[in-house]
Amino acid sequence: MTEDTTLLVGPFNRVEGDLEIRLDVADGAVGAAYVNSPLFRGFERMLLGKGAMDALTITPRICGICSISQSMAAALALADAGRVTPAPNGARVAALLHAVENVADHVTHFNLFFMPDFARPVYADRPWHSAAVDRFTAQRGSALRASIEARAKLLHIVGLLGGKWPHTLAIQPGGVTRAPTMRDKIRIGADLRAFRRYLEDQVFGAPVEAVADLTTLDQLEAWDTGDLGLFVTIARDCGLEAMGKGEGRYMSFGAYPHPEGPIFASGVWDGGAVRPVDAGGIVEELGHSWMLGSAAHPSQGDTLPDEAMRDAAYSWCKAPRLNGQTVETGALARQIVDGHPLALALAAEGGVRARVMGRLLELAQTQIALEALLARIDPAERFMVEAAAPRDGQGAGMVEAARGALGHWCTIEGGKITGYQIIAPTTWNFSPRDDRGVAGPVEAALVGAPVRPGEDTPIAVQHIVRSFDPCMVCTVH
Amino acid sequence: MSQIETFYDVMRRQGITRRSFMKYCSLTAAALGLSPSFVPKIAHAMETKPRTPVIWVHGLECTCCSESFIRSAHPLAKDVVLSMISLDYDDTLMAAAGHQAEAALEETIEKYKGNYILAVEGNPPLNEDGMFCIIGGKPFVEQLRHAAEHAKAIISWGACASYGCVQAAKPNPTQATPVHKVITDKPIIKVPGCPPIAEVMTGVITYMLTFDRLPELDRQGRPAMFYGQRIHDKCYRRPHFDAGQFVEAWDDENARKGYCLYKMGCKGPTTYNACSTIRWNEGTSFPIQSGHGCIGCSEDGFWDQGSFYNRVTDLTQFGVEANADKVGMAAAGVVGAGVAAHAAISALKAAQKKTQSHKEEA
Numbered sequence: 001m002t003e004d005t006t007l008l009v010g011p012f013n014r015v016e017g018d019l020e021i022r023l024d025v026a027d028g029a030v031g032a033a034y035v036n037s038p039l040f041r042g043f044e045r046m047l048l049g050k051g052a053m054d055a056l057t058i059t060p061r062i063c064g065i066c067s068i069s070q071s072m073a074a075a076l077a078l079a080d081a082g083r084v085t086p087a088p089n090g091a092r093v094a095a096l097l098h099a100v101e102n103v104a105d106h107v108t109h110f111n112l113f114f115m116p117d118f119a120r121p122v123y124a125d126r127p128w129h130s131a132a133v134d135r136f137t138a139q140r141g142s143a144l145r146a147s148i149e150a151r152a153k154l155l156h157i158v159g160l161l162g163g164k165w166p167h168t169l170a171i172q173p174g175g176v177t178r179a180p181t182m183r184d185k186i187r188i189g190a191d192l193r194a195f196r197r198y199l200e201d202q203v204f205g206a207p208v209e210a211v212a213d214l215t216t217l218d219q220l221e222a223w224d225t226g227d228l229g230l231f232v233t234i235a236r237d238c239g240l241e242a243m244g245k246g247e248g249r250y251m252s253f254g255a256y257p258h259p260e261g262p263i264f265a266s267g268v269w270d271g272g273a274v275r276p277v278d279a280g281g282i283v284e285e286l287g288h289s290w291m292l293g294s295a296a297h298p299s300q301g302d303t304l305p306d307e308a309m310r311d312a313a314y315s316w317c318k319a320p321r322l323n324g325q326t327v328e329t330g331a332l333a334r335q336i337v338d339g340h341p342l343a344l345a346l347a348a349e350g351g352v353r354a355r356v357m358g359r360l361l362e363l364a365q366t367q368i369a370l371e372a373l374l375a376r377i378d379p380a381e382r383f384m385v386e387a388a389a390p391r392d393g394q395g396a397g398m399v400e401a402a403r404g405a406l407g408h409w410c411t412i413e414g415g416k417i418t419g420y421q422i423i424a425p426t427t428w429n430f431s432p433r434d435d436r437g438v439a440g441p442v443e444a445a446l447v448g449a450p451v452r453p454g455e456d457t458p459i460a461v462q463h464i465v466r467s468f469d470p471c472m473v474c475t476v477h
Numbered sequence: 478m479s480q481i482e483t484f485y486d487v488m489r490r491q492g493i494t495r496r497s498f499m500k501y502c503s504l505t506a507a508a509l510g511l512s513p514s515f516v517p518k519i520a521h522a523m524e525t526k527p528r529t530p531v532i533w534v535h536g537l538e539c540t541c542c543s544e545s546f547i548r549s550a551h552p553l554a555k556d557v558v559l560s561m562i563s564l565d566y567d568d569t570l571m572a573a574a575g576h577q578a579e580a581a582l583e584e585t586i587e588k589y590k591g592n593y594i595l596a597v598e599g600n601p602p603l604n605e606d607g608m609f610c611i612i613g614g615k616p617f618v619e620q621l622r623h624a625a626e627h628a629k630a631i632i633s634w635g636a637c638a639s640y641g642c643v644q645a646a647k648p649n650p651t652q653a654t655p656v657h658k659v660i661t662d663k664p665i666i667k668v669p670g671c672p673p674i675a676e677v678m679t680g681v682i683t684y685m686l687t688f689d690r691l692p693e694l695d696r697q698g699r700p701a702m703f704y705g706q707r708i709h710d711k712c713y714r715r716p717h718f719d720a721g722q723f724v725e726a727w728d729d730e731n732a733r734k735g736y737c738l739y740k741m742g743c744k745g746p747t748t749y750n751a752c753s754t755i756r757w758n759e760g761t762s763f764p765i766q767s768g769h770g771c772i773g774c775s776e777d778g779f780w781d782q783g784s785f786y787n788r789v790t791d792l793t794q795f796g797v798e799a800n801a802d803k804v805g806m807a808a809a810g811v812v813g814a815g816v817a818a819h820a821a822i823s824a825l826k827a828a829q830k831k832t833q834s835h836k837e838e839a
Contacts, residue, residue: 008614018535018612038611041537041602042650046643051784057772058780061643061671064541087728152759159758163767166541167671167774170767177727177768305650307605316609384728473539 009457010036019430019472022314023461025451030461033439033446035430040316043477044303047420052078052412053389055420059408060167062422062477065108067166068101068158069401070474073408073422076257079173081395081412084387088259090175092377093161095256096188096370097171098399099263100158102255103195103366104151105402106331106359109469110203110227111136111147114356117466118234122459128233135227143202143227150198157191160184175384182379189374196367203227203363211364215341217349220357228360240353244445244464248350249325250333251277251428253407255400256369260376263369264338264362264400268327269347274337279396281323282407284423287435288313295435298409298421299394315432316476319440320423328441329404329428330468332358340365351445352467359469391415401425403469424474442468484523484686498523508680508755509692510702522687529686530593532585532624536617537610537644537653538599542635545672546679582620586627594685595628597621597638601659602651609651618659630664630691631656632681639667639699640777647781657698666691667698669750671774676755677703697777699749708745708771711753714738724768732768742786743770750775 004027010020022034043062047055059074060067072094079086086094115136123129135143155165161178162168170177180188196208204211205225214220223232235241254266267274285295290313292304306313327333332355335343342361346354390412397408404425411419431440439447442465449460482490485498502519506512535543585593599617602609607616625631633656636642645653657665668681681700684692692700709715717723718737725731725740739746745753748771752763764771770786773779 018610020611020614039537040609040651041644041653042609043644045648045650046646049647051786053786054784057785058643058646061539061541064539064544064672067539067541090728156758156761159761161767163762163764163769164752164757166539166544168767169764169769169772172727174727177732179728179733179768305609309608382728386726 004031007451007456007458009461019465019470021446021461021465023446023451023458028451028453030446030449030451030458033443034314035317035432035440035443036315037317037430037472037475039472040305040476042303042305044420044422047417050417051389052081052410052415052417055408055410055417056172057169059422062424063471063474064166065105066101066401066403066406066471066474068098068162068168068171069399069406070408070422071168071171072098073397073399073406074410075171075173076397076399077395077408077410078390078397079387079395080397081393081410082173082387082390083393084173084385086173087175087382087385089179089378089381090172090383090385091258092373093176093178093180093383094171095258095263096373096377097158097162097168097176099256099366099370099373100154101165102400102402103363103370104154105469106363107147107151107154107203109402109466110356110359111144112138113469114463114466115143115227115231116141117459117462118238120459123238126234126237128230128237131230132234135230146198146202150195150202153191154195157188160187172384172387174387175382177384179383180377180379185374185377185379189371192367192371192374196371199363199367201226203360205229208364208367211361212368214361215345217342217345220342231356231360235353235356238463240356240463241349241351243352243460244355244449244467246328246350246441246445247326248347249327250336250347251322251327251329251405252334252337253277253398253400253405255334256373257399258373263366263373264334267337268322269333269337274339277398278323279398279407282320282423283324284318284320284421285434286318287437288315288432289318290314290316291318298407298423299396299411299419301409301421302419303421313432317427317430317432318423319431319434320428321434326431326434326438326441326444327428329425330355330358331362331402331404333404334358334400335361335365352463355467355469389415394419401471401474403471403474404428406474422477424471424477426468426471426475429468430470430472430475442470482528483526484528505680505683505687508676509684519683519687522689526686526689529629529689530585530589531596531682532582532593532628533596533598534617534620534624536597536599536601536621536637537651538635538637540598541672542598542637542678545675546634582624586624590627592629593627594630594632594682595624596632596634596682597656598634599637600641600645600653600655602644602653603659604650604652621656621659625660625663628663630666630685631660632685633657633665633667633669634678635673636669636671636774636779639669642671643780645780664691665698666694666700669699669704669775669777671779673775674703674751674755674757675759677751695749703751703755704749704775706749706751706754708748708750708753708765712745712765713753714765727768738765738768738770740788741770742784742788744773744776744779744789745771746789748773748776 005025007023018039020036023030024032055074060071116138118132119137135141158165162170249270251268254262255264290306290309292306336347394411407423409421429441451458503516506515601618607618610617633639638656695701714737722736723740724736756763772785
């Protein structure tokens with residue numbers, strides 16, 4: 001079946017939420033792709049008229065896998081609206097909670113969502129296949145089990161500081177509700193050490209620092225230990241470096257703001273020097289979305305679903321653009337904007353391998369940063385400043401979720417929410433076409449993906465889509 | 478069904494030792510509030526009964542229930558998820574993709590007709606013919622009805638499936654609707670919470686698999702063993718409530734001393750769940766222990782009760798003024814009356830919620 005055809009791929013499993021992609025196939029490759037997010041819940045509408053502080057409880061429930069990111073963005077948006085600066089120690093604890101969640105997400109993605117595709121029979125003739133089956137068979141592989149256990153232990157930190165996970169309540173505009181005691185600090189240290197052991201024994205087969213110190217693609221190519229070694233081998237054999245190449249524009253809002261500065265810098269990179277993010281240049285366009293109204297900055301935006309589902313549109317997702325352009329966001333973008341030499345080398349590839357490697361690199365980088373962050377938390381200091389709920393004002397909370405840039409924009413009048421817009425990382429990456437017909441980042445990256453004869457869910461498409469780690473429940477919310 | 482292997486077979490195949498298996502049985506008995514004499518019964522059931530197929534479907538939701546579930550405390554509970562129970566169809570975790578996955582669902586329904594348990598995470602949005610949640614080109618509500626038709630019983634995981642949760646918050650743009658309002662002819666067990674506690678989830682499912690029947694349910698259809706008491710009844714900060722010692726502001730001196738969070742809007746006094754006993758993240762903590770009040774996420778309508786930081790005022794149901802000290806004394810008097818008091822509160826609450834006055838079908 002190499003003739004020209006149209007394929008409808010989906011529902012996708014092993015992604016968070018629901019996703020459907022229409023592919024126009026010509027000459028054995030994808031000619032055009034249309035990404036549909038078929039799930040709409042209307043969070044932005046429910047928030048209208050509610051008390052300002054209710055955003056802290058409602059928005060995390062957008063997503064059960066990155067709920068702290070939502071919680072963090074809501075707290076920062078409310079703090080911005082109320083002109084509150086969180087207590088320094090509170091900001092450090094919030095950064096710790098947030099980074100732990102992002103790390104847990106990376107572990108989930110690699111082990112449960114991305115790698116199991118290589119254990120599929122389609123690759124049975126490859127020399128690495130038995131190793132992949134052993135480690136990554138869905139629901140059974142030894143790496144999957146180890147990762148679930150390591151992740152559960154790591155999330156004890158969130159349990160301890162945040163009471164429960166998912167849907168932690170501890171993060172507030174003025175800081176956090178829980179002041180860790182010296183005893184807690186020691187327990188968290190032990191949890192971090194256990195996680196370092198997991199990374200070094202299973203994922204990297206080498207010290208975390210050795211991964212953080214990688215600078216060139218040659219060094220990466222030579223890596224042969226742990227699951228990273230297996231991934232490098234598979235990537236080389238399958239040509240993952242050339243698969244799903246993006247457009248080379250990367251954006252990060254900067255990860256984990258705290259008194260010592262963000263751990264990963266904020267900015268935009270498209271080949272030259274890193275520029276600051278022009279937050280005023282963000283516009284959500286609706287030309288191909290089942291949404292009514294006109295293109296707007298999120299501080300002015302509205303969410304009016306087009307119940308007629310007009311033919312010109314094909315997704316519930318809006319199309320966010322930065323100064324009229326698409327940008328890719330995620331761990332790779334964060335590491336590029338932060339200037340890591342390996343990430344910059346990977347930026348030139350910009351494909352499946354680069355995105356997955358961006359996450360693995362960030363696992364190593366974040367582990368080191370978390371250990372330093374914990375050391376600076378002082379149990380005797382304040383963790384929360386007095387902060388009354390904002391009565392009137394506008395605010396923006398811009399953070400980095402595991403999957404990339406997440407922003408909340410709120411307007412509050414008389415203590416009630418009168419405007420609330422959310423742009424999630426997957427909204428950027430999985431956006432539909434904009435008003436000018438320009439495809440979103442994933443739609444563009446899918447063009448040229450090979451379709452083997454007889455494939456109705458092309459394996460290359462699966463690799464490319466999963467390399468972005470979509471979180472579809474966040475996309476439309 | 479004799480061709481299906483038993484739980485024990487599956488566990489042995491996973492390399493789980495007899496000793497570990499027996500430990501799992503005793504932990505399960507303890508979690509379910511059963512006496513030690515039940516341990517051999519659970520073991521016997523697991524050794525001899527064919528494993529029960531489970532189909533797990535996702536509607537309008539955030540996947541937090543799955544997230545909670547895969548972090549259960551006992552290592553074997555993780556095997557419950559990953560292999561012991563057959564999650565024959567779970568689109569977040571399973572191996573197959575796309576239409577193959579849909580085919581797997583059909584096959585499972587066909588093969589185990591009348592014998593499988595349908596676990597539902599999330600709920601169907603009914604507005605606009607269900608178009609707000611489309612799976613495989615069809616509204617989720619159709620998949621739900623289809624999968625429910627031949628199910629032995631249905632588990633409604635979490636606040637979404639049980640009650641609607643935040644996506645059903647006013648104005649409920651998608652008309653998100655709990656499962657029991659759509660499926661009315663099957664036994665449904667509600668396991669509310671946002672998300673439910675992992676051990677509660679595995680506990681419920683293990684009970685159903687070992688004893689082949691639903692656990693005892695309360696008037697709202699929740700398993701009484703986990704939802705029979707209020708968070709307040711077993712809260713470690715309860716002595717401070719009774720002594721009239723309250724946190725007055727975040728991070729004040731009283732907060733550092735771990736005083737009661739009632740004045741900060743804690744909903745522990747009106748929330749039935751096991752958070753204060755089983756706790757979260759493998760028994761690490763629970764929201765009140767993190768210094769934030771309970772928001773009552775396992776209660777119907779928790780998302781539309783005014784601010785989450787307002788004090789509980791509907792304690793007048795106990796016939797006392799909403800004064801913390803008096804309530805403390807009154808509440809102390811009803812501890813132990815557990816289920817009866819609960820029924821009374823439920824009735825009153827239902828009467829109060831005029832905006833959500835749909836009658837419960839069950």
